[in-house]
Amino acid sequence: MxxxxxxxxxxxxxxxxxxxxxxxxxxxxxxxxxxxxxxxxxxxxxxxxxxxxxxxxxxxxxxxxxxxxxxxxxxxxxxxxxxxxxxxxxxxxxxxxxxxxxxxxxxxxxxxxxxxxxxxxxxxxxxxxxxxxxxxxxxxxxxxxxxxxxxxxxxxxxxPIAEQRRIVGVLDAVSVEEDSIGASIAKIHAVRQGILLSSMPLDAQAVPLEGWVRFPLKVVVPSTDYGISEALVSDPQGMPVLRMNNIRDGRVDADELRYCPTSVPDRLVLRHGDVLFNRTNSIEHVGKAAMWKDDLPKATFASYLVRLNPDLRQITPEYLVEWLQHPLIRQRVKAISTVAVQQVNVNPTRLRDLEIDLPISLDEQRRIVSSLAACDDRIRCEEEELAKLRQLKTGLADDLLAGRPVGAGRS
Known part of the structure; x- marks a missing residue:
């Protein structure tokens, strides 16, 4: 019609x-x-x-x-x-x-x-x-x-009311599929959480598992680096700079970047495997961590973040990130946080005093991370499908609600 x-x-x-x-x-x-x-x-x-x-x-x-x-x-x-x-x-x-x-x-x-x-x-x-x-x-x-x-x-x-109901029926059918994909994503997240909790049992009161060790984080993270504090610009001049909002749960989001118009010391240029820790933010976001995977040809990080430098002979960067994202560790990080002007802060020295449990075997660390990464890959695929479906639904709704034939061009 x-x-x-x-x-x-x-x-x-x-x-x-x-x-x-x-x-x-x-x-x-x-x-x-x-x-x-x-x-x-x-x-x-x-x-x-x-x-x-x-x-x-x-x-x-x-x-x-x-x-x-x-x-x-x-x-x-x-x-x-x-x-x-x-x-x-x-x-x-x-x-x-x-x-x-x-x-x-x-x-x-x-x-x-x-x-x-x-x-x-x-x-x-x-x-x-x-x-x-x-x-x-x-x-x-x-x-x-x-x-x-x-x-x-x-x-x-x-x-007419009959046409309204027909349109609702078409859009509801898409919504059902949308809800189905959303439920699938939630289920995979739950499976991932179960794998994380069972693979990394971090009970501070219990004796470490056989083949595992427990000691302060500073034993396997001997040093940290603060990022740059220079004034940043929106125009893509100079080197891209990662900030608080670029650190998600376990991953780097390289969108909405700012740039440093001045030269950056070589030691602060990110390298593959660097672990970035969100040391200041709101209580929900402080403590988030991610590993840099050469998402851009070259980049650095702002002073709101701290780079943890793991001893690769004892711990893999991927395992360190998963440990930092573990629910119990997030709680411990919040417990050592301080609040200043509505901003929550974590002192890296206090962070490195927290005790870490980890398998002595690097292969076992990699096996745990691999199981979690498989869930992440499935979640990513489902999220891509959901994004496509929502884009389709938006276009479909625009056509139907304007009375255009579905798929007709928009002026």
């Missing part, structure tokens, strides 16, 4: 009402199963409903069941960052009883005229996102708001 026969009308024309809740002052602790919680703005996301993003309501006097969220509700956030304000999703069931806040709205759709799922897909499309971003306001660019009146005035093309 062509878009020329679709009526364009404001969202209000297809709504019975818009409902909003309240936001009492509550601690940032999620509700236990069966308990009451108030939704945070982060619960409403274009990727789907996030029921765990809520604040527990322990005082029943604050509970107004009129604002309880039901599975199938169409929700929209009226306050968030510029990229996320106006995000919409369909609520799913939850183990907690969740309430709307004053920043999460429920759009009650007239079911004779519109399908809530069609409205949800439309609100994530480029045409509506552009309208939402233009209508949003706020004194801070980091937090924007969109009024209920502006939401009501959003203009959508409205196909």
């Amino acid at each position: 062509g878009s020329e026969v679709w009526l364009e009308a404001p969202l209000k024309s297809r709504l019975l009402r818009i409902e909003g809740g309240r936001s009492p002052d509550l601690p940032d602790t999620p509700a236990a199963a069966g308990g009451w919680g108030v939704l945070k703005v982060s619960a409403v996301h274009r990727s789907g409903f996030r029921p765990g993003e809520n604040k527990e309501v322990s005082d029943v006097a604050l509970v107004d069941e009129r604002y309880e969220v039901q599975a199938g509700d169409l929700l929209i956030s009226r306050s968030n960052t510029p990229e996320l304000v106006g995000s919409a999703c369909i609520a799913t069931s939850s183990s907690s009883r969740l309430l709307l806040s004053d920043k999460t709205l429920r759009l009650v759709v007239d079911q004779e005229l519109a399908d809530a799922r069609f409205v949800n897909f439309s609100l994530s499309g480029p045409a509506l996102r552009s309208q939402i971003e233009n209508a949003a306001s706020g004194s801070s660019r980091s937090m924007q708001n969109i009024s209920q009146l502006s939401i009501e005035r959003l203009m959508l093309p409205w196909p």
Whole structure:
């Protein structure tokens, strides 16, 4: 069906009402199963409903069941960052009883005229996102708001209700495949975690396994290096510099680089096998580590990172990275961290005082790492497939929601 026969009308024309809740002052602790919680703005996301993003309501006097969220509700956030304000999703069931806040709205759709799922897909499309971003306001660019009146005035093309449901069916079929790949990735992550915990049992109270040794990390990491502290530039002048955001869980992300316009000492140029440790960041990201694998022809690293120099006769760089990413070691790293101006810091000297358990045999270290790398390869393949599917879904949604024949060129 062509878009020329679709009526364009404001969202209000297809709504019975818009409902909003309240936001009492509550601690940032999620509700236990069966308990009451108030939704945070982060619960409403274009990727789907996030029921765990809520604040527990322990005082029943604050509970107004009129604002309880039901599975199938169409929700929209009226306050968030510029990229996320106006995000919409369909609520799913939850183990907690969740309430709307004053920043999460429920759009009650007239079911004779519109399908809530069609409205949800439309609100994530480029045409509506552009309208939402233009209508949003706020004194801070980091937090924007969109009024209920502006939401009501959003203009959508409205196909007949039967066509809306057909479009939803097509997009839902892609979403099912998307969810399947996501579940597969989560399962491989769980398998990897199981391999890591069983292959590297790091119980500080137990005697090391036969063929393993335990001593301070500084025995196998005799020295460390801080990165450069020079002012960096965005233009690709000089040598690429890795920073905090380039260190992911066990890997280097060579995107969003900055550059050092001055000369860099040869000793600070990265070599294959260098282990980089994120010594300062937020509590979630401090302690992340990765091995440099010549991802670029030449690069160096910023002073936010520290390079650990392992004794290759005793430990492989790959094993060192896996040890640093082990959940128990991440906890120990956080325990020795200090906080300064909302930034968490780890002193490399204190890090090197932590005890490490490792197999004496380098071949055994390599075997453990190889098992984990096999999981990483599978995860990477699944993530690539998921990215392709999402790109296909975006193009498909753009065509369907604009009434274009699927695959038609866009002007």
